[in-house]
Amino acid sequence: MHNPPPMLPGPRLVLLAAAVAALLGCGSATDDRPxxxxxxxxxxxxxxxxxxxxHSAVAQKSGVDLHDRATGWTSLTKYGFTTLADPNDPTSAPxxxxxxxxxxxxxxxxxxxxxxxxxxxxxxxxxxxxND
Amino acid sequence: MRRLxxxxxxxxxxxxxxxxxxxxxxxxQFSSGTNKCSQCHFSPAGTGLISSWGRSESxxxxxxxxxxxxxxxxxxxxxxxxxxxxxxxxxxxxDDGGQAAPQSAWxxxxxxxxxxxxxxxxxxxxxxxxxxxxxRPSSGFANTxxxxxxxxxxTVADRFITREHYLMWRPSxxxxxxxxxxxxxxxxxxxVEHVYFVRRFTGYNLYEETYTASGGYVGDDWELxxxxxxxxxxxxxxxxxxxxxxxxxxxxxxxxxxxxxxxVVGAVAVQARIGVASEEARYQGGVIGKAWVxxxxxxxxxxxxxxxxxxxxxxxxxxxxxxxxGLSWFPIRGLMASLAYERFQENMSVSTxxxxxxxxQINVFPYAHCEAVLLGRLMTVGQASQPASNLLMxxxxxxx
Numbered sequence: 001m002h003n004p005p006p007m008l009p010g011p012r013l014v015l016l017a018a019a020v021a022a023l024l025g026c027g028s029a030t031d032d033r034p035x036x037x038x039x040x041x042x043x044x045x046x047x048x049x050x051x052x053x054x055h056s057a058v059a060q061k062s063g064v065d066l067h068d069r070a071t072g073w074t075s076l077t078k079y080g081f082t083t084l085a086d087p088n089d090p091t092s093a094p095x096x097x098x099x100x101x102x103x104x105x106x107x108x109x110x111x112x113x114x115x116x117x118x119x120x121x122x123x124x125x126x127x128x129x130x131n132d
Numbered sequence: 133m134r135r136l137x138x139x140x141x142x143x144x145x146x147x148x149x150x151x152x153x154x155x156x157x158x159x160x161q162f163s164s165g166t167n168k169c170s171q172c173h174f175s176p177a178g179t180g181l182i183s184s185w186g187r188s189e190s191x192x193x194x195x196x197x198x199x200x201x202x203x204x205x206x207x208x209x210x211x212x213x214x215x216x217x218x219x220x221x222x223x224x225x226x227d228d229g230g231q232a233a234p235q236s237a238w239x240x241x242x243x244x245x246x247x248x249x250x251x252x253x254x255x256x257x258x259x260x261x262x263x264x265x266x267x268r269p270s271s272g273f274a275n276t277x278x279x280x281x282x283x284x285x286x287t288v289a290d291r292f293i294t295r296e297h298y299l300m301w302r303p304s305x306x307x308x309x310x311x312x313x314x315x316x317x318x319x320x321x322x323x324v325e326h327v328y329f330v331r332r333f334t335g336y337n338l339y340e341e342t343y344t345a346s347g348g349y350v351g352d353d354w355e356l357x358x359x360x361x362x363x364x365x366x367x368x369x370x371x372x373x374x375x376x377x378x379x380x381x382x383x384x385x386x387x388x389x390x391x392x393x394x395x396v397v398g399a400v401a402v403q404a405r406i407g408v409a410s411e412e413a414r415y416q417g418g419v420i421g422k423a424w425v426x427x428x429x430x431x432x433x434x435x436x437x438x439x440x441x442x443x444x445x446x447x448x449x450x451x452x453x454x455x456x457x458g459l460s461w462f463p464i465r466g467l468m469a470s471l472a473y474e475r476f477q478e479n480m481s482v483s484t485x486x487x488x489x490x491x492x493q494i495n496v497f498p499y500a501h502c503e504a505v506l507l508g509r510l511m512t513v514g515q516a517s518q519p520a521s522n523l524l525m526x527x528x529x530x531x532x
Binding site: 028029030031032033034036038039042043044046047050051052053056057058059067068069100101102103104105106109110111112113114115116117 | 226228229230231232235264293327332333337338339370373375376377378409411412441443445446447448450478479481482483484485486487511513514515517518521523
């Protein structure tokens with residue numbers, strides 16, 4: 001007696017996955033994330049910037065190492081990346097110019113950051129760019 | 133012969149090169165007539181050095197022509213020894229959507245050597261070593277007034293890294309196994325393309341391999357992998373270091389395959405991973421679907437993961453979502469065309485933190501050991517008003 005192979009649930013799974021993906025893309029435009037370096041480092045700069053060929057501990061492109069909170073904060077503040085070029089312009093920190101590709105190639109060049117992330121970093125910089 | 137010489141020329145150019153993460157081609161599961169990754173790879177979860185079966189498949193079913201054996205079949209290695217290499221040379225054109233002109237570069241991408249020593253029918257040692265990649269030199273930031281600070285390492289010796297090295301007990305092709313050493317804990321679709329969101333944002337980006345103890349069971353129609361992992365100790369030298377968030381934790385992967393006489397075969401998998409670092413933790417789980425439609429020569433691959441990231445240092449947690457949905461078409465032997473959609477939602481409560489990627493990839497295998505890959509990738513980020521970026525990449529790949 002030959003038992004038929006179990007039926008593949010592929011098409012149903014595809015539809016379910018597509019529905020889930022569409023739903024999960026939703027959300028509020030309100031950003032309640034903390035503008036703290038401890039959060040920014042762990043959730044934005046480390047995964048997006050500290051990749052192996054860029055600002056990881058082993059590569060340290062342009063002397064910038066963003067692989068953890070302490071080193072990343074030192075790298076950004078030590079070289080003036082978070083210093084406002086124009087004290088009256090809250091968007092004038094070099095790191096913001098780089099992330100927004102103003103007069104430079106974009107950072108990160110491979111997967112650009114959402115403006116919401118850059119705004120969060122801008123808020124942190126304008127609050128003093130502390131290692132908080 | 134001319135094609136063989138072309139392959140060797142590509143290899144010669146590439147050997148000056150740089151490493152890229154080696155993983156696998158999950159697109160070949162089912163589509164090549166092989167139902168499980170470990171049939172073609174020595175690793176029980178796939179990836180890395182291919183076995184004699186995999187070499188046969190690479191010549192007989194994947195490439196248009198040629199002998200997939202070591203050195204094109206010119207040399208037969210003793211059964212206790214397996215050797216291999218991956219060499220890639222690539223050209224990219226990246227348009228970041230900003231004011232700067234698109235950037236182009238040609239660069240050696242990967243130069244990895246693999247070896248496997250079998251001590252008995254059950255025990256083996258796997259060693260891999262290569263040269264860490266470098267796509268672009270430092271160009272400084274003159275436009276922002278910061279100047280050129282160049283800390284780049286420049287020698288091949290400085291970039292040497294061994295991403296995988298492990299001892300394994302695996303008494304037979306199916307059944308239980310255990311291994312310990314450095315490798316990725318089995319999780320996800322395990323693409324070779326590290327740019328895919330399901331690798332980049334789940335702890336599986338380039339050179340994020342951990343020290344791992346893994347065990348499980350590989351059967352004909354199911355497999356289970358359970359792993360515990362930790363990052364390399366900070367005291368380890370650079371060649372043994374990894375990048376990423378330095379998490380310790382565990383991972384589980386279970387795959388059930390649906391194989392038989394049906395023209396549609398495939399698999400579903402469930403997976404979970406916990407990674408805890410000094411100031412954050414990630415709790416993630418997901419599902420995977422694979423379906424091969426033989427009459428149409430179409431393969432569907434899909435993965436969706438939910439991630440709970442808890443940033444303890446900031447007393448804040450957020451939920452993330454990452455997915456991949458791809459369709460690969462194999463119109464003739466040696467040609468694979470893939471379309472894919474990727475989604476990464478960095479924070480599910482903030483709608484403008486999403487990223488989308490649309491990929492078109494053509495893989496050509498004109499002769500055993502040789503591959504050309506053309507990848508076009510369009511990415512949209514955040515709000516609709518943010519400019520899209522795009523990437524065009526051509527890779528020439530030779531494997532020994």
